[in-house]
Amino acid sequence: MSIQVRNLNKRFGATVVCDNLNLDIGDGELVALLGPSGSGKTTLLRIIAGLEVPDSGSVLFHGEDATSADVRERKVGFVFQHYALFGHMTIFENVAFGLRVKPRDVRPSEATIRAKVMELLTLVQLDSIAGRYPHQLSGGQRQRIALARALAVEPKMLLLDEPFGALDARVRKELRRWLRRLHDEVHVTSVFVTHDQEEAMEVADRIVVMNQGRIEQDGPPDEVYDRPATPFVLQFLGDVNVFHGRLGSAAGKDGEISFVRPHELDVVPAAAPGTVEATLVQALTVGPNTRLEFRRSADQSFVDVEMARSDWMALRDRLGLATGSTVHLLPRKVTRFAAEDVDFDPAAMI
Amino acid sequence: MSAAVSEGRRPATPSTTEPAWVRRSLIALALVFLTLFLFVPLAAVFVEALKKGLQVYWAAITEPDAVSAIRLTMIAALVAVPLNLVFGIAAAWAIAKFDFRGKNVLLTLIDLPFSVSPVIAGLIYVLVFGLQGWFGEWLRDHDLKVIFALPGIVLATVFITFPFVARELIPLMQAQGTEQEEAARVLGAGGWQMFLRVTLPNVKWALLYGVILCNARAMGEFGAVSVVSGHIRGQTNTMPLHIEILYNEYQFAAAFAVASLLAGLALVTLLVKFLVERRIQRSTISV
Numbered sequence: 270m271s272i273q274v275r276n277l278n279k280r281f282g283a284t285v286v287c288d289n290l291n292l293d294i295g296d297g298e299l300v301a302l303l304g305p306s307g308s309g310k311t312t313l314l315r316i317i318a319g320l321e322v323p324d325s326g327s328v329l330f331h332g333e334d335a336t337s338a339d340v341r342e343r344k345v346g347f348v349f350q351h352y353a354l355f356g357h358m359t360i361f362e363n364v365a366f367g368l369r370v371k372p373r374d375v376r377p378s379e380a381t382i383r384a385k386v387m388e389l390l391t392l393v394q395l396d397s398i399a400g401r402y403p404h405q406l407s408g409g410q411r412q413r414i415a416l417a418r419a420l421a422v423e424p425k426m427l428l429l430d431e432p433f434g435a436l437d438a439r440v441r442k443e444l445r446r447w448l449r450r451l452h453d454e455v456h457v458t459s460v461f462v463t464h465d466q467e468e469a470m471e472v473a474d475r476i477v478v479m480n481q482g483r484i485e486q487d488g489p490p491d492e493v494y495d496r497p498a499t500p501f502v503l504q505f506l507g508d509v510n511v512f513h514g515r516l517g518s519a520a521g522k523d524g525e526i527s528f529v530r531p532h533e534l535d536v537v538p539a540a541a542p543g544t545v546e547a548t549l550v551q552a553l554t555v556g557p558n559t560r561l562e563f564r565r566s567a568d569q570s571f572v573d574v575e576m577a578r579s580d581w582m583a584l585r586d587r588l589g590l591a592t593g594s595t596v597h598l599l600p601r602k603v604t605r606f607a608a609e610d611v612d613f614d615p616a617a618m619i
Numbered sequence: 620m621s622a623a624v625s626e627g628r629r630p631a632t633p634s635t636t637e638p639a640w641v642r643r644s645l646i647a648l649a650l651v652f653l654t655l656f657l658f659v660p661l662a663a664v665f666v667e668a669l670k671k672g673l674q675v676y677w678a679a680i681t682e683p684d685a686v687s688a689i690r691l692t693m694i695a696a697l698v699a700v701p702l703n704l705v706f707g708i709a710a711a712w713a714i715a716k717f718d719f720r721g722k723n724v725l726l727t728l729i730d731l732p733f734s735v736s737p738v739i740a741g742l743i744y745v746l747v748f749g750l751q752g753w754f755g756e757w758l759r760d761h762d763l764k765v766i767f768a769l770p771g772i773v774l775a776t777v778f779i780t781f782p783f784v785a786r787e788l789i790p791l792m793q794a795q796g797t798e799q800e801e802a803a804r805v806l807g808a809g810g811w812q813m814f815l816r817v818t819l820p821n822v823k824w825a826l827l828y829g830v831i832l833c834n835a836r837a838m839g840e841f842g843a844v845s846v847v848s849g850h851i852r853g854q855t856n857t858m859p860l861h862i863e864i865l866y867n868e869y870q871f872a873a874a875f876a877v878a879s880l881l882a883g884l885a886l887v888t889l890l891v892k893f894l895v896e897r898r899i900q901r902s903t904i905s906v
Binding site for chain 1: 801802803804806808809812817821
């Protein structure tokens with residue numbers, strides 16, 4: 270089922286959380302709503318689900334206006350950040366809930382319910398613990414049960430609110446892949462909210478980047494990363510160095526700000542067109558990567574360079590680099606925005 | 620209380636403990652205090668009640684006036700507890716799950732019976748429904764009796780036991796939030812289904828606890844009921860009032876006999892409360 274959002278507005282008191290949003294989500298797509306906290310992504314998701322009422326604008330399911338439809342009629346599956354499992358029910362009963370509360374005339378028989386629930390528990394690989402209670406499960410298991418519960422009513426779409434937010438790093442990674450695989454199997458239209466750009470890039474077909482109630486960019490992960498539409502998107506999707514004024518070999522205009530990602534800077538021994546002179550302040554190696562911190566000679570600002578650890582070893586030996594060495598940095602790829610577009614404080618995003 | 624203490628029990632370390640003599644004397648002091656002010660009076664009730672033998676005891680609690688007092692107390696509790704059960708759930712639901720104007724005013728109103736002296740509470744009803752009160756003449760003209768009759772006693776009891784259920788539920792419901800209810804709605808549950816299958820099971824032990832306290836107070840209330848009852852023997856005397864009259868008439872054995880019933884009720888209440896608390900603790904630990 271496709272979802273269309275038209276001219277959607279929502280405010281909480283004086284705060285605008287959805288500022289005239291327009292969005293199209295195709296049938297069977299897996300879309301990530303990505304943004305910092307307070308960007309309106311969760312509110313948008315809750316409005317689509319019917320848990321929140323917009324001030325104006327409409328939500329259409331498959332072209333049909335669903336704005337005033339009750340939550341129950343929307344047939345959506347919703348997965349909450351903190352699982353929202355029913356603590357007094359067994360895992361089996363949690364998953365069966367959506368089937369048991371159906372009106373009598375359409376309620377499946379006990380045998381059908383049992384078969385359906387066990388099928389879903391097998392799908393989320395937790396069929397062996399149907400008789401346990403939610404508190405006896407780990408976070409990752411609970412979230413899988415929450416997913417199975419949402420899928421039990423055969424929703425037309427699956428909405429996930431920071432589904433992996435409360436889990437530790439390793440489990441998150443596992444569940445991401447698992448969600449991706451599940452979507453490839455079930456093919457239900459899915460929208461998930463996240464503030465983790467890595468998660469969005471890894472799982473989604475398409476990323477919708479949101480900031481302050483507006484959609485900054487909407488596109489496939491590679492496009493959003495490689496061709497950011499706004500300085501915000503550029504900065505939100507990964508670390509970036511900011512250079513004021515001219516930089517790189519292309520003719521830069523005055524009043525432009527240039528952005529270069531740390532892994533898109535080469536360290537060269539001699540000055541060349543487009544290079545920047547800098548002094549090595551420190552080198553930090555974390556796992557397979559090394560992060561070099563430089564200080565620009567021109568304005569004393571810091572520049573980060575990232576490379577594989579082995580590349581750093583080779584470079585260090587070749588150029589005889591040590592803390593305090595002066596080198597030149599050559600950007601391979603520069604993204605420029607007019608200075609007036611860059612109206613936010615990068616430090617505020619940390 | 621005792622359960623909460625034992626839950627936090629850890630091996631004492633030198634930095635958090637006192638010398639043995641300090642500990643022992645503090646414990647002894649507490650025990651002496653408890654014995655003097657709680658156990659001795661409680662034991663005295665039963666000792667005094669049975670002093671003149673089982674026959675006198677039996678006669679005291681089966682004489683018509685006593686039976687009438689017991690019945691009246693039961694009726695008052697039977698009306699007040701279900702009323703406040705419904706009201707308490709409704710108020711807690713509204714306060715914990717919704718935001719609305721005047722929420723704090725409602726919270727304060729719920730607490731009013733706790734802060735107002737029971738005698739004042741009784742007087743309020745006399746002033747409103749008494750013969751000289753606002754509705755007094757109208758009530759007399761329509762041949763309705765509120766004050767010095769059953770309705771007044773029930774009204775006063777309802778007022779006094781107003782906060783117990785709501786106060787017990789509100790913090791728990793607030794802590795639980797609305798996520799599970801939202802999950803139920805999204806899964807297709809209607810309002811009643813959501814309430815009966817999700818909200819109520821989540822608060823059932825706290826609810827039972829509130830009802831127990833509410834019932835104990837409803838049966839034991841003296842001040843407010845005393846003002847509105849009129850102390851008509853065999854008609855408007857509740858158990859606490861009946862005990863007072865017997866005592867004032869120097870019928871100590873009879874007074875203590877009826878008192879022992881209330882004390883017994885209190886003990887049963889405490890036992891049930893203890894069991895429920897243990898249940899609550901188990902279920903909150905496990906969630």
